[in-house]
Amino acid sequence: MTMSKKTTQLTFDPDALRQKYRLERDKRLRPDANAQYQSVEGDFSHFVDDPYIDSPKPRTGLRDTVDVAIIGGGFGGLITGARLKEAGFNDIRIIEKGGDFGGTWYWNRYPGAACDTESYIYLPLCDELGFVPKEKYAHAPEILAHSRNIAQHYDLYRNACLQTQVTHMAWEDDNKLWRITTDRGDAMGARFVIMSNGPLNRPKLPGIVGIERYKGHTFHTSRWDYDYTGGNAEGNLARLKDKRVGIIGTGATAVQCIPHLGAAAKALYVFQRTPSSIDVRANRPTDPDWAKALTPGWQKTRMENFNALTSGRVVEEDLVMDGWTEIIRNLISMANYRGKNIDPSEIPKLMELADFQKMEQIRARVDELVEDPETAEALKPYYRQFCKRPCFHDSYLQTFNRPNVFLVDTQGQGVSAMTETGVIARGQTFDLDCVIFATGFEVGTSYTRRAGYDLVGRNGIRLSEKWADGIRSLYGLHSQGFPNVFFMSTAQGGFTTNFPHAMDESAQHIAYVLDRCKTEGIQTIEPSQSAEDAWVDEIIRLSRISESFQAECTPGYYNNEGKPNPRSVQNSSYGKGPIPFFSRLEAWRKAGKMEGLERTY
Numbered sequence: 001m002t003m004s005k006k007t008t009q010l011t012f013d014p015d016a017l018r019q020k021y022r023l024e025r026d027k028r029l030r031p032d033a034n035a036q037y038q039s040v041e042g043d044f045s046h047f048v049d050d051p052y053i054d055s056p057k058p059r060t061g062l063r064d065t066v067d068v069a070i071i072g073g074g075f076g077g078l079i080t081g082a083r084l085k086e087a088g089f090n091d092i093r094i095i096e097k098g099g100d101f102g103g104t105w106y107w108n109r110y111p112g113a114a115c116d117t118e119s120y121i122y123l124p125l126c127d128e129l130g131f132v133p134k135e136k137y138a139h140a141p142e143i144l145a146h147s148r149n150i151a152q153h154y155d156l157y158r159n160a161c162l163q164t165q166v167t168h169m170a171w172e173d174d175n176k177l178w179r180i181t182t183d184r185g186d187a188m189g190a191r192f193v194i195m196s197n198g199p200l201n202r203p204k205l206p207g208i209v210g211i212e213r214y215k216g217h218t219f220h221t222s223r224w225d226y227d228y229t230g231g232n233a234e235g236n237l238a239r240l241k242d243k244r245v246g247i248i249g250t251g252a253t254a255v256q257c258i259p260h261l262g263a264a265a266k267a268l269y270v271f272q273r274t275p276s277s278i279d280v281r282a283n284r285p286t287d288p289d290w291a292k293a294l295t296p297g298w299q300k301t302r303m304e305n306f307n308a309l310t311s312g313r314v315v316e317e318d319l320v321m322d323g324w325t326e327i328i329r330n331l332i333s334m335a336n337y338r339g340k341n342i343d344p345s346e347i348p349k350l351m352e353l354a355d356f357q358k359m360e361q362i363r364a365r366v367d368e369l370v371e372d373p374e375t376a377e378a379l380k381p382y383y384r385q386f387c388k389r390p391c392f393h394d395s396y397l398q399t400f401n402r403p404n405v406f407l408v409d410t411q412g413q414g415v416s417a418m419t420e421t422g423v424i425a426r427g428q429t430f431d432l433d434c435v436i437f438a439t440g441f442e443v444g445t446s447y448t449r450r451a452g453y454d455l456v457g458r459n460g461i462r463l464s465e466k467w468a469d470g471i472r473s474l475y476g477l478h479s480q481g482f483p484n485v486f487f488m489s490t491a492q493g494g495f496t497t498n499f500p501h502a503m504d505e506s507a508q509h510i511a512y513v514l515d516r517c518k519t520e521g522i523q524t525i526e527p528s529q530s531a532e533d534a535w536v537d538e539i540i541r542l543s544r545i546s547e548s549f550q551a552e553c554t555p556g557y558y559n560n561e562g563k564p565n566p567r568s569v570q571n572s573s574y575g576k577g578p579i580p581f582f583s584r585l586e587a588w589r590k591a592g593k594m595e596g597l598e599r600t601y
């Protein structure tokens with residue numbers, strides 16, 4: 001878009017920003033893309049040891065059979081377990097590699113960890129448990145405690161296998177069940193299996209030359225070492241007071257823990273490759289009068305209101321009113337500014353203008369809060385807001401005003417090497433007592449790799465082989481050749497900004513299908529070839545719309561580190577958005593024909 005008469009009234013130059021974004025992206029593009037990372041295995045496998053619980057005591061391997069096995073005890077597994085219990089299924093077993101329920105919130109206990117989506121809509125099943133979180137954005141310990149409460153409320157501890165990692169799953173056609181083997185010697189049977197492994201469950205390390213040579217202390221943020229740092233999830237990391245600490249990465253995790261590291265360490269070096277966008281957080285305690293006045297159904301209404309707004313729908317009231325919904329308010333005000341109602345063909349251009357405007361605010365906030373102009377400039381993100389996960393924090397940027405905190409801006413290049421004593425970046429060596437990896441989780445690698453096991457379906461077909469060139473499913477939930485398996489995932493399914501919302505929609509759908517199986521004596525369900533093919537075609541057709549947006553983005557896990565993955569179009573979520581997707585599932589249930597699912601009795 002060139003500067004038209006109307007756009008001259010803008011306080012920024014869209015052409016200049018577009019050019020700047022492109023330059024910043026190009027600095028970061030690298031040929032090895034997603035292959036740049038060091039996977040956490042072999043000599044690096046200690047990075048994923050569980051620091052929160054003793055090693056499991058030996059137990060006898062299980063050989064029994066359950067109606068439903070749910071793999072993963074995070075939010076997805078908990079919500080599905082809850083919805084199945086509500087539907088009258090009692091023979092359920094949750095298998096979880098951690099020592100307790102909670103998933104992401106079991107593993108991520110770093111200081112400052114908290115949800116970024118409003119807790120009243122993010123914490124699942126609040127209405128059902130009669131629970132209202134203490135703050136607008138709940139901290140990790142409260143979320144972990146709530147996860148345990150859900151498990152207790154729905155009696156999910158009974159029969160659960162914790163500290164148990166699935167190693168293999170195979171379909172036994174004669175017995176019409178899945179045989180699940182684990183690292184605890186189990187070979188249990190399950191008539192139905194729900195795969196709820198979580199999208200970001202496998203930590204990754206940067207593939208830095210010499211990473212294995214470093215002799216100081218190291219850990220990944222998802223396995224925080226409080227023995228070394230002292231303190232707890234609230235901070236107070238007293239044992240760092242005489243330590244020179246380095247942290248690699250400045251994503252959503254780093255943004256939350258850096259203020260605590262800065263407050264405690266003798267010196268903190270923050271190695272930045274790309275700055276995050278940091279918007280206002282404005283956390284606050286829950287108003288007890290508001291909580292008392294909530295009536296049954298309040299959480300669903302609030303979740304749907306947020307989902308409508310973040311899906312671009314115009315609704316009368318914004319119940320959540322936060323940084324996520326603001327982008328939409330911004331869009332509407334931009335449309336008003338142009339003095340006309342939104343014509344659908346104008347929307348992409350208006351979205352871009354609204355995005356520029358939002359990011360200008362984000363950059364201005366850096367100038368307001370960071371005293372040193374050079375540091376402030378380095379902390380400004382130059383890309384479209386949804387190229388990376390937007391962050392919200394009220395003390396991250398100010399941390400760089402501390403005399404003991406140093407931003408090492410690598411100009412998009414990252415840390416170049418590690419030595420026995422520290423880190424080399426920008427041609428300079430930094431000697432460090434401890435290096436913390438805030439380098440995120442595997443995304444874009446194969447589904448079965450991230451799950452940690454393969455599935456062998458009907459006639460010996462492996463899921464890793466079937467999905468080698470892209471996922472093939474019906475509604476993201478079922479895949480032909482893998483009878484009675486349900487996948488909880490956003491791939492080829494519904495994606496919501498508030499993740500647990502989509503999980504609950506899937507969980508309720510699964511409960512419906514299983515209820516039909518029970519009442520009608522259905523032994524197996526599996527999508528027909530034609531239904532699966534049609535769904536995959538539809539996903540691909542609709543997904544192409546966002547291809548150019550992704551290609552222009554700065555590299556990150558949203559766009560396979562800047563190198564379009566031939567599978568990413570096919571593996572994307574439903575392109576019309578979550579509301580049409582949920583309506584589609586609802587219409588399917590209402591029709592009552594189990595269309596597209598082949599059944600045996």
Ligand code: NDP
Nearest residue numbers: 114115116206249250251252253273274389414415439440
């Ligand atoms: P991310 O993948 O978002 O961030 C990884 C960071 O490591 C990036 O800053 C990346 O830089 C950097 N990095 C990788 N390699 C190198 C290198 N060689 N040198 C220097 N830096 C490097 O991981 P996070 O754990 O921060 O977040 C993952 C996701 O988890 C989030 O996107 C969000 O979905 C979720 N999350 C949610 C939270 C919440 O709800 N409150 C809190 C935390 C996480 P670059 O950007 O250049 O790639």
